Structures are given as structure tokens and as C-alpha cells.
Amino acid sequence: MGLTKSEIFTEEQNQIAAIAKVLGHPARIAILDFIIKLKSCVCGDLVKDIGLAQPTISQHLKELKKVGIIKGTIEGTSVCYCIDDENFSKIKETLNKFLSKNPTENCC
């Protein structure tokens, strides 16, 4: 009831789902788009660009950080958010591995 039964799935299934879940919100995709385009990596700029309240953006950044897609570096009073290249590569590998296991034939 509202609670995912993680224990009945494999480690890998849970991991893939966890990554996909974090990517499963347009605000987080928009944040990644913004950071990847190197427009800026300062949190405040994200708030201005995306159009959600600062606490909301902060919350989404936290989610992205949790799975290791981005990392934050404190620079004075502001925080610089960047792609965590090493982790993001691993994440992409995990997803690609799943996406590439296609059935050679189908039954219907």
C-alpha cells in the first residue's frame, strides 16, 4: 500500500528502477538539460530558468545527487552543481545494459 515491495526483486531490478525513478520527473530532466548545456551550474540560475520555487529545485537537486548523477561544490554563498561524470557513466551503462537486452523474437 503505497510501499514498494523492494525485497521481492533483484538488486539489479531495484537499482535500474531507482535510477529511472529519479529521471522520471520533467523538472529533473530540465535541470540536467540546463547543467549539461553548461549554461550555468549555480543553483540560483536553475531556479530562475526553470520556474519552480527555490525549495522545490533544491529538493530535486537532492534527488539527483542521491543517485550520484550530479555533485555539488560550494563556491562562496552559492553552490555549483555539475554532472558527476564517473557516476553518470556507470548509470548510463546500467541503463543501456537493460535497454539493449531485446528479445530476438516475439510471440505476438
Added chain:
Amino acid sequence: MGLTKSEIFTEEQNQIAAIAKVLGHPARIAILDFIIKLKSCVCGDLVKDIGLAQPTISQHLKELKKVGIIKGTIEGTSVCYCIDDENFSKIKETLNKFLSKNPTENCC
């Protein structure tokens, strides 16, 4: 609230997020694993294999069908669920396009 503000994001951002969201649950990954391995495509076999109640599996199948990853074919009293190859290819392309846009350099 609890309501995603889809209108402030691009079509593409919403689309990527919608796909990722559906993949963001281990039961749905397990279902895809099962179908892809061609163990069986009958709904009832999924229920037995995965260990969630029949209505729960049925609900997850509905989600997967909604974004076009799978399709269901009625075969007598049972339903055969298979990967919708054409749609799944498009979905993978969309995801890969996003995953491959990496920043050439990083700021931190």
C-alpha cells in the same frame, strides 16, 4: 500540491520523464525482464513468477502498455503480453538521445 507542473517544461522533457517514470518501479522492470527472456508472455505466469497479487500486476502491465513498451494480445481466456518492438525502439532512441548528450567539459 503533489501535482507536477508539466506545462512549464518542454514536450521532450515531459516525454523523457514519462518514459523514465514507468521504468521507475522494480515490478515493471521485473515484468520486462521476464517478457524479454521469453519465459512466457502470459499474464498469469507473471503473477506466479513475480509474487505480487494479480490486480497489482495487471495495473503495472497497464502502465507499461500506456507508454507503448508492451502490447497485449488476447488468446482465449488469457492475454499474451509482448514487447512492442517498434514503439520500444523509439523509446530507447529517445532515452539514448538524452543519455548521450554529455557535457564535453565540466566546471567542478
Added chain:
DNA sequence: TATATTAATCGTAATATTGCAATAAACAAA
């Protein structure tokens, strides 16, 4: 030190998701 700037955290309301029991619907077989 006082004040501004920036981002995180807390608390809360609204909505969404997950899971299942009960039931319905659709079809096959006796």
C-alpha cells in the same frame, strides 16, 4: 558587527502511487 545573498531544511497541503480484496467481464469447456 550588521546586513545582504544564497541554498538547505522544516512543516504542511494537495495529489499520486502502490498494493490488495472483492468483484466483474470475457471466454472456454463440460
Added chain:
DNA sequence: TTTGTTTATTGCAATATTACGATTAATATA
């Protein structure tokens, strides 16, 4: 037609997510 088999739908309880105002924490600057 009746009965069994299989899947979908309904209704509901428990939990999670999204969003934001208010506040806090941390640092920079006057």
C-alpha cells in the same frame, strides 16, 4: 447453460511525491 479459468476494474488504505512558504544556516560584504 453452468462452471471454471483468466484478466480487468473498482474501491480503499497506506505511503510517497510534489510544491511552496517560512525559516535556518552559511558565507560574503558594507
